[in-house]
Amino acid sequence: MAEVDEVRRARVALTMLAEPGTRAVHRLVARHGPAVALAMAMAGDLPDKETRDAVAARLAAGDPRPAAEAALATGDRLGARLVVPEDDEWPAQVSCLEWAFIPGADRRVDKEMAPPLCFWVRGEWPLAEAFERSVAIVGARAATQYGEHVATDLAYGLAEREWTVVSGGAFGIDAAAHRGALAAGGLTIAVLACGIDRVYPVAHTALFDRILETGLLVTEWPPGADPLRPRFLIRNRVIAAATRGTVLVEAAARSGATQTMRRALAVDRPAMVVPGPVTSAMSVGCHEMLRHESARLVASAAHVLEEVGRIGADLAPTPQGPEHPRDQLDDQAAFVLESIPRRGAVNPDALAVSAGVDIRTVLRKLTLLETLGFVVRRAGGYALAPPPRRPAEGDTS
Amino acid sequence: MAEVDEVRRARVALTMLAEPGTRAVHRLVARHGPAVALAMAMAGDLPDKETRDAVAARLAAGDPRPAAEAALATGDRLGARLVVPEDDEWPAQVSCLEWAFIPGADRRVDKEMAPPLCFWVRGEWPLAEAFERSVAIVGARAATQYGEHVATDLAYGLAEREWTVVSGGAFGIDAAAHRGALAAGGLTIAVLACGIDRVYPVAHTALFDRILETGLLVTEWPPGADPLRPRFLIRNRVIAAATRGTVLVEAAARSGATQTMRRALAVDRPAMVVPGPVTSAMSVGCHEMLRHESARLVASAAHVLEEVGRIGADLAPTPQGPEHPRDQLDDQAAFVLESIPRRGAVNPDALAVSAGVDIRTVLRKLTLLETLGFVVRRAGGYALAPPPRRPAEGDTS
Numbered sequence: 001m002a003e004v005d006e007v008r009r010a011r012v013a014l015t016m017l018a019e020p021g022t023r024a025v026h027r028l029v030a031r032h033g034p035a036v037a038l039a040m041a042m043a044g045d046l047p048d049k050e051t052r053d054a055v056a057a058r059l060a061a062g063d064p065r066p067a068a069e070a071a072l073a074t075g076d077r078l079g080a081r082l083v084v085p086e087d088d089e090w091p092a093q094v095s096c097l098e099w100a101f102i103p104g105a106d107r108r109v110d111k112e113m114a115p116p117l118c119f120w121v122r123g124e125w126p127l128a129e130a131f132e133r134s135v136a137i138v139g140a141r142a143a144t145q146y147g148e149h150v151a152t153d154l155a156y157g158l159a160e161r162e163w164t165v166v167s168g169g170a171f172g173i174d175a176a177a178h179r180g181a182l183a184a185g186g187l188t189i190a191v192l193a194c195g196i197d198r199v200y201p202v203a204h205t206a207l208f209d210r211i212l213e214t215g216l217l218v219t220e221w222p223p224g225a226d227p228l229r230p231r232f233l234i235r236n237r238v239i240a241a242a243t244r245g246t247v248l249v250e251a252a253a254r255s256g257a258t259q260t261m262r263r264a265l266a267v268d269r270p271a272m273v274v275p276g277p278v279t280s281a282m283s284v285g286c287h288e289m290l291r292h293e294s295a296r297l298v299a300s301a302a303h304v305l306e307e308v309g310r311i312g313a314d315l316a317p318t319p320q321g322p323e324h325p326r327d328q329l330d331d332q333a334a335f336v337l338e339s340i341p342r343r344g345a346v347n348p349d350a351l352a353v354s355a356g357v358d359i360r361t362v363l364r365k366l367t368l369l370e371t372l373g374f375v376v377r378r379a380g381g382y383a384l385a386p387p388p389r390r391p392a393e394g395d396t397s
Numbered sequence: 398m399a400e401v402d403e404v405r406r407a408r409v410a411l412t413m414l415a416e417p418g419t420r421a422v423h424r425l426v427a428r429h430g431p432a433v434a435l436a437m438a439m440a441g442d443l444p445d446k447e448t449r450d451a452v453a454a455r456l457a458a459g460d461p462r463p464a465a466e467a468a469l470a471t472g473d474r475l476g477a478r479l480v481v482p483e484d485d486e487w488p489a490q491v492s493c494l495e496w497a498f499i500p501g502a503d504r505r506v507d508k509e510m511a512p513p514l515c516f517w518v519r520g521e522w523p524l525a526e527a528f529e530r531s532v533a534i535v536g537a538r539a540a541t542q543y544g545e546h547v548a549t550d551l552a553y554g555l556a557e558r559e560w561t562v563v564s565g566g567a568f569g570i571d572a573a574a575h576r577g578a579l580a581a582g583g584l585t586i587a588v589l590a591c592g593i594d595r596v597y598p599v600a601h602t603a604l605f606d607r608i609l610e611t612g613l614l615v616t617e618w619p620p621g622a623d624p625l626r627p628r629f630l631i632r633n634r635v636i637a638a639a640t641r642g643t644v645l646v647e648a649a650a651r652s653g654a655t656q657t658m659r660r661a662l663a664v665d666r667p668a669m670v671v672p673g674p675v676t677s678a679m680s681v682g683c684h685e686m687l688r689h690e691s692a693r694l695v696a697s698a699a700h701v702l703e704e705v706g707r708i709g710a711d712l713a714p715t716p717q718g719p720e721h722p723r724d725q726l727d728d729q730a731a732f733v734l735e736s737i738p739r740r741g742a743v744n745p746d747a748l749a750v751s752a753g754v755d756i757r758t759v760l761r762k763l764t765l766l767e768t769l770g771f772v773v774r775r776a777g778g779y780a781l782a783p784p785p786r787r788p789a790e791g792d793t794s
Binding site: 146149274275276279283284287291296299 | 543
């Protein structure tokens with residue numbers, strides 16, 4: 001029990017050392033477990049510059065463990081629980097963020113795409129169960145009447161069919177989606193980009209209270225964390241990864257909402273888009289998405305269910321991580337893996353040649369393959385991990 | 398000159414014996430020329446039941462040649478000219494209807510997809526030149542204000558950039574498109590589904606007069622022909638084939654306008670669709686098109702030009718028929734052609750086996766290949782035509 005508490009405290013402390021979604025920290029935890037990872041960070045015993053850089057600034061401010069203890073106490077007082085991958089109610093599907101790849105995205109975005117270390121949760125439903133049959137509805141804060149009407153209608157239709165409606169609790173489309181689900185007596189989840197003790201926007205105090213009556217408020221950030229702008233993008237990956245698909249209702253050109261959609265595409269979830277009048281600035285982002293990305297046009301809850309139903313048939317009722325993780329590797333990782341000889345080790349340079357993949361990518365993919373338990377590092381380079389393999393995601397499933 | 402007149406009269410007479418677009422009649426004309434084809438029909442000397450059936454009913458009503466003469470006189474009196482494939486101003490791109498194939502379409506539609514035998518034209522512009530840089534804008538008669546606004550706007554934008562706007566002269570989207578082009582001082586063409594002497598709808602008398610001042614009225618039907626319902630579908634194939642692409646602005650579910658779009662896809666032209674509010678019944682057909690067909694979402698004239706510009710780069714300025722007709726054969730016809738031995742003849746049954754295509758299709762494709770001059774009929778079956786081949790389309794280019 002003391003050990004379990006140590007794991008939980010370590011996870012919280014780590015979210016205080018680096019923003020959730022930081023790849024380097026996730027890698028460290030995947031390899032060594034949260035407690036050892038935190039100890040390594042505290043001792044300055046970190047494997048590479050990227051990891052050192054990720055935690056350096058906040059580590060200089062002092063030991064995060066007392067703050068983590070305090071956060072857990074605050075959580076308790078607020079009626080919020082900490083959910084970690086070691087818990088039964090952990091939504092295992094978020095581990096798909098391991099494989100997420102956003103084509104053309106810059107490095108900063110890539111770094112954000114690691115699975116969460118923990119969730120703070122308010123509300124009665126077990127988290128995994130609440131996310132099991134869920135669809136995200138996202139869109140513009142400055143939504144039009146049309147957009148809010150459609151979001152409410154879609155959410156109502158989905159909630160009526162017992163699907164959870166997930167959104168970000170913001171003004172505009174988010175609020176309309178939550179309200180539509182509530183109106184149907186359905187389950188709705190607001191995934192926040194700040195501490196669970198913060199109500200942001202403040203005008204949504206009553207809405208959040210209503211959501212809490214039957215649904216959930218969820219966040220990766222510890223109590224006290226402010227809703228900083230970059231956190232919304234980081235949060236969006238969870239909305240994309242935890243649900244069966246994401247629907248974009250209204251978006252101006254190049255808006256934050258289209259970023260969530262790119263994350264949905266990156267984790268291979270259906271990215272659905274509601275069109276609107278071409279005369280409306282709030283539909284420009286939607287139409288661009290439909291013109292240039294592999295997003296599907298949807299005009300009704302039935303269309304949405306057609307998309308997520310398909311995925312639903314492929315996934316187990318409660319996804320516990322992929323059954324055939326090898327099939328879920330991206331092409332390059334698969335090439336690298338296939339190019340490793342059955343016996344003996346091979347060095348990355350030789351792999352680059354045999355896999356036909358550049359050396360930097362080979363190194364990146366080897367790190368991924370090692371994290372997933374497919375390969376092990378040896379004196380002579382990398383070798384296939386001995387079967388039977390450990391369950392794929394290590395600590396995150 | 399007498400011979401030319403005979404060809405023209407024969408073409409008109411043939412459109413009186415069978416509706417324009419009848420494949421059997423087109424085949425007959427492609428093989429024997431219009432004058433001989435008409436003589437064969439008059440003599441009852443027709444190659445197959447399909448061709449006999451196509452002309453039987455109206456042939457029983459008597460010799461069509463006097464009526465054709467009268468139609469030409471009426472045309473003269475109305476200031477309408479007859480344009481035939483033998484003329485310089487013939488828009489050669491309509492010969493793409495030879496290869497048109499609508500997946501899943503019923504036999505009746507397939508039969509409608511032959512190139513026109515002639516056009517009746519009112520207006521100053523040479524026909525081919527007017528269609529050279531042209532885009533069709535089609536849509537619902539019962540259009541909404543939104544739809545009419547968008548159609549006008551698109552047409553204005555295209556006309557401003559010196560693109561011809563082609564439509565069907567109907568209420569709603571068609572009229573809005575013509576008006577938008579006129580407002581920009583541009584060229585617009587109304588392709589009618591009745592005689593050039595008929596104003597349909599009557600309420601568009603003033604609109605048609607305005608179109609005539611700078612643009613064209615065009616039809617395949619001789620003076621006096623009524624705007625019968627099935628003629629609109631027949632007419633639509635010309636709108637699709639004569640233009641560089643078709644834009645659908647508003648359409649109810651399963652509407653006639655979506656049929657024009659399927660024809661655009663069948664002749665490999667960009668099929669573009671303007672979305673609208675999902676709450677509008679008049680956009681349901683558009684959204685279905687975007688969900689289920691390979692149509693492209695467009696929201697502005699710039700988007701449309703992006704689509705048709707691409708095609709423009711591939712086509713010669715005045716398309717005179719494909720340069721490599723073999724590349725333009727459909728898959729099945731290509732298989733049949735590739736399966737014919739370099740030397741000697743082969744019978745259709747053997748071809749069906751070697752091409753892996755059912756015998757009925759083999760026979761259909763052989764007829765097409767013969768018409769196009771790729772194969773010749775011999776005692777032992779079909780053989781490759783001796784090079785150099787005649788120009789592909791025979792009488793239609």
